[in-house]
Amino acid sequence: MLIGSLFDVDRAGNVLISYNNYPARRSIPFLEWLETVPSSFAVEFTPDPEETNEIIASGYQVRRNLVVKFKEDTIDQTLLLLPVLETRFPDMVTILTLPGNHLTPLSQDPGWKPGIEFSPLDAIAQWLRQELYREPQGLTREILRWLNPL
Structure with missing residues (x-):
């Protein structure tokens, strides 16, 4: 999403699978535990989720998108992304909900x-x-x- 928002890209479309824009602590299992270990380091995504939303809403350039959501994906945020894409490119966004979870594509x-x-x-x-x-x-x-x- 960020590449398609920040850089000129030549794409016929994107397949967006299990979209997630949570902070690192919510997205990466055991990260909170790792941060309690002495001499560990703090980890967070850059840009943060709010900045990412703003960048996508104002700059995402790829018109045709397939957005895939899995029924049992507990960290999926596809439903928050969908209105942003549909506002930018009406009639060019397809959503698909399939059986599976966040690890299915792996x-x-x-x-x-x-x-x-x-x-x-x-x-x-x-x-x-x-x-x-x-x-x-x-x-x-x-x-x-x-x-x-x-």
């Missing part, structure tokens, strides 16, 4: 490949892979559909 396909003979362990691993990777695969499908709707 999921990795384990890529289990069965052995020469398909064993019961292979069957369990394939089933487990399908279940664990269902949400990231759904995200991939929806992004590809948005990129090429035909």
Whole structure:
């Protein structure tokens, strides 16, 4: 969001996933604990959330946007970002709510490949892979559909 607000960018669109503009303490697990450790350092984002909102509201340049929110994402702020984008670019913003949480986009396909003979362990691993990777695969499908709707 900041790159698209502060610099001239040549983009057909942006996919914004799990938008979050909270202070560092709210966004990064265990950060408060780290700050209590002697000789640790204070951490905060720059610009701060209020400044970020102002920069985006006045300078965001990318017209076409897909904004993805996950149903169980406890730190998502997409609904606060949406009116800002819709004010800047009416009819150019798509919101999509999918199953998952804030870590869904970070999921990795384990890529289990069965052995020469398909064993019961292979069957369990394939089933487990399908279940664990269902949400990231759904995200991939929806992004590809948005990129090429035909």
